[in-house]
Amino acid sequence: METQRHEIGMIGLGVMGRNMLLNMADHGFPVAGYDKDSSKVEALRKESAGNDIHAAANIEDFIGLLRAPRAVMMLVPAGPPVDSVIGDLLPHLEKGDLIIDAGNSYFKDTNLRARNLAGKGIQFLGVGVSGGEEGARHGPSIMPGGPKEAYERVRPLLEAVAAKVNGEACVAYLGPGSAGHFVKTVHNGIEYALMQLLAETYDLMKRGLGLSDDELRDVYDAWNRGELNGYLVEITSRIFNKIDEKTGKRLIDEILDVGKQNGTGMWTSQSAMELQVPIPTIDLAVAMRDMSVLEKQRETAGAIFKRPIPPFTGDRKVFLDQLGHALYAAMIVAYAQGMAVLAAASDKYAYTLDLEAVARIWRGGCIIRAELLEDIRTAYRNQPGLPNLLLAPELSNKVRANQEDLRRVVCAAIEIGLPVPCFMTALGYLDGYRSAWLPANLIQAQRDYFGAHSYERVDVKGTFHTDWTKG
Ligand code: 6PG
DSSP: OOTTOBSEEEEOOSHHHHHHHHHHHHTTOOEEEEOSSHHHHHHHHHHTTTSSEEEESSHHHHHHTBOSSOEEEEOOOSSHHHHHHHHHHGGGOOTTOEEEEOSOOOHHHHHHHHHHHHHTTOEEEEEEEESHHHHHHHOOEEEEESOHHHHHHHHHHHHHHSOEETTEESBOOOBSTTHHHHHHHHHHHHHHHHHHHHHHHHHIIIIITOOOHHHHHHHHHHHHTTTTOBHHHHHHHHHTTOBOTTTSSBGGGGSOSOOOOOSHHHHHHHHHHHHTOOOHHHHHHHHHHHHHHOHHHHHHHHHHTOOOOOOOOSOHHHHHHHHHHHHHHHHHHHHHHHHHHHHHHHHHTTOOOOHHHHHHHTSSSSTTOBTHHHHHHHHHHHOTTOSOGGGSHHHHHHHHHHHHHHHHHHHHHHHHTOOOHHHHHHHHHHHHHTOSSOTHHHHHHHHHHHHOOOBOOSSSSSOBOOOTTOO
16 A cells, blocks of 8 residues: 655755755655656655655646645745646645755745745755755755754754765754755855855966866866875866767867856845855855856957967966865865855855854765855864964965965966956955954045045044035
8 A cells, every 4th residue: 555654745856956855865765756847756656666665747646645634845946836836735735744945945935935935834944955966866965944843853864865074964953934945055155155166277288288187187186195086176177087978078178168057156145245244255156157148249359359378387286286176275265255255155154054064964965066165164173163264374374374375376367367256356365354453444534525425434432524615
């Protein structure tokens, strides 16, 4: 008898949903899946033969498979599809049932949905899941937010399927409301910055130094074996090795230079602006994807602003070492910017985030996992209220040791004329953040001059206005 015994149901049997279900079944959980697309239901049926998975082709049968009170997870594209699934589900659910949105939803949408569903007696968890297909199948990093009691219901399941680092599951209850989806959004913002920084190193080495794909593979591989160790550095090395089946050449050179996006990087920037937290490196990573899309304009502008790339005359080995150090410093700055957004969001939205837990669950399974996260975790463990990672000795020592190379690499890129906006903003952020004095007094004077916005003085408290045109 298959009815009403399955612990959780999955709606959306695309790559992520199907692999998460298989992962759950591997850990001994009886699970059921449903998708509107019958070919996906069929595919799951075939793939899950021998496992405790049941796939239903209509929603009534699917709901009938679930144990009450029901728990339904959905892994569908963010936006209207999430509301449409909730709309389809509601007539079949009862008070006390739980819906889990495990997609990349916008946190404000999650707040709205949680409020609406709470009014109907339905619990709602907004859960970030990172790690792509491989992670979903063999252990993702899981970022749950919502009512604590709802999390406790699915905690054993999430702990079982999550990635493990030194025996610790890469999942932790992050906070109420949209805490989980907010943390996942910022994870992706950091992901954008790390990816763009890596792309800028690629450009400097390819167009600046003239390195071949084999040489590029070896540089990233060597970096991955040192302090830069991390998933994105590792896959970058592998990418340069991949042969295109069609042409027999390296696949990387056959890929159009147009970067796409699904919105999470942009949401990180928008949220940071709203919270008034500076994250210029993440902002520029988003902007460079937007720039990459302007391929026709770039071609035209390239002809107008023609400037040949001068041959590299320095010591290649020395430059590559500097580049690795610069990348390390810039990556720390990118993590610092992302964590600063989380700290501000935690206060403003009452998420009560434990940033040590965030760093801990990002050490495995997710796209931004890297050796560095162990230091980030230690930094928050030693100083839970840390306002910025750059103030923690675990990280500041590393940035100090590499900041001159970051500066040299930015100078070299400027001389050569290659675009490295993420490196530039990482350095600009660092130089701004370490400036006890900034020229914002001039901004205040200008604001007061043209708009009578007033200013504060260094010598006495209060706000002052001057008629700047008099005298
Ligand atoms: C992850 C990824 C995942 C997805 C991104 C890609 O953590 O597993 O971040 O969520 O691949 O949505 O984002 P873009 O399409 O915006 O690059």
